[in-house]
Amino acid sequence: MGAHVKITYQIRKEHTELLGSLDGLTELKKEDEEKRREGLRAIMISLDAHGKGEEQTLFPALRKLDATRSIALRAVEEHRILRIIMAEETATGVRDEIWLPRLVILRNLIKLHMQHEEDEVLMKADELFTETFLKELGKKFDFVKKTVKKTYLS
Numbered sequence: 001m002g003a004h005v006k007i008t009y010q011i012r013k014e015h016t017e018l019l020g021s022l023d024g025l026t027e028l029k030k031e032d033e034e035k036r037r038e039g040l041r042a043i044m045i046s047l048d049a050h051g052k053g054e055e056q057t058l059f060p061a062l063r064k065l066d067a068t069r070s071i072a073l074r075a076v077e078e079h080r081i082l083r084i085i086m087a088e089e090t091a092t093g094v095r096d097e098i099w100l101p102r103l104v105i106l107r108n109l110i111k112l113h114m115q116h117e118e119d120e121v122l123m124k125a126d127e128l129f130t131e132t133f134l135k136e137l138g139k140k141f142d143f144v145k146k147t148v149k150k151t152y153l154s
């Protein structure tokens with residue numbers, strides 16, 4: 001059991017990593033069908049784990065406070081919309097010419113969502129919560145992510 005980092009730090013770090021992976025995926029040549037398929041699947045799993053991690057830790061904590069209730073609700077709503085587009089992209093064949101444009105739009109919407117989180121959700125959390133509590137949430141975040149990733153192994 002190592003020391004845990006603050007959830008706000010961990011989320012920011014993952015945003016950078018996830019965006020990097022998404023950018024890498026958009027740069028694959030259309031001939032690399034297997035890489036596209038596997039890359040998309042891996043990113044969708046990581047995004048799902050990241051999103052559920054947020055939904056089960058930081059968002060409920062912020063929803064309890066009057067000052068941050070609306071930003072927490074908006075973040076959850078953004079997740080709902082993103083899941084719809086993620087499912088559509090997953091259902092699109094990698095040979096389909098719309099696969100890449102759809103992925104680029106998805107990437108841009110994810111980036112916008114991450115900016116909302118960083119500029120509002122994470123900023124407020126850092127302002128309102130103690131370091132101890134943020135580290136506790138960080139531990140729970142890791143646990144939720146591991147649990148979600150396990151559901152994809154079969």
Ligand SMILES: [Fe+2]
Nearest residue numbers: 051054079117
């Ligand atoms: Fe999110």
Ligand SMILES: [Fe+2]
Nearest residue numbers: 011054114117
């Ligand atoms: Fe996030």
